[in-house]
Amino acid sequence: MALKFKIAKRKLNLGKRKGKTVYFAIQDEHPRTTWPQVERRIIQSTGISRADLRAAVIALHDIVEDELQAGRAVDLADLGSIKALAQGKMMDKFDEVNATTIRPAHVRFYPKMSLRMVTKEVSYEVTKEAYQPHPKKSPKGGKSKDGSGTPVPPGGGTEGGGHVGA
Template sequence: MLQFEIKKAEMKIGKRKGTTMYFAHQTTHHCLTTTALEYRIERMTSLTRADVRAAIIALSAIVQEELSQGRSVDLGELGTFKIAATGKRMLTAKEVTPETIRRPHVRFYAKRPMRLAARSVALEIVHPEKASSAKPKKPKGGGGQSGSEGGGHVGA
């Protein structure tokens, strides 16, 4: 589930200049750590945790090596890593040189199953004023509640 909080900003340009607008801003979300990933792969396969860790380290090294050579890396159902760079627009063809090419970036292009997983995630707006007012109320009186009728008193 992705959680969002409501933020506001005053518009600086355009037809809504000076108007306060509200928008959803994503809060931080949980991350599956490498250690947790290793344990999950270990449980799902016949590999040991050390084997899984070695495979992840090797995969990382191979992907880095291939990307540094300008090649893309297809990781099956996950997707493809590619290096992408664009050039600045110049007035003449003679002005286009390697120096006018912007710094390359790593891009990840998810395959269909990954894109479908992203589309199926639940979205939620978190309202901080409701969350803070939703504190459990303490029972009135001297005794606690036992879950039975009679307020916890034993009848005779």
């Protein structure tokens, strides 16, 4: 397995190389294994029915959702664990800290060591071509900002589109 990279460039705005253009490898978009492909492989390797697999995945989702809402981490066997995390804002005074100073929670997945070790075997491949950012997708439902259903091109309808990296 190889992670694929292209070459991107950026003009630096800070530091001793300010104003200079630098080049760096940026990861190309991952090929994606779809859920139907995963589902088919699980069915083939275990012999369980598609209906049973779907029921188990829905039940797992519901359990994880309930446990995260209750503030508990969930152990997902050989995969790892999943938990909700939040962090408080830094306040000037002790008495200013309260529930409203906590930033919104987010979900984090912590893979088991066996999954983390897979990355030690990954190789890297740099294609000697310029990176082109993937065009931004239109808002949910395929509607444009004006609701007409016409997709909005990158850059909000202007020529040229986006920029490289952040």
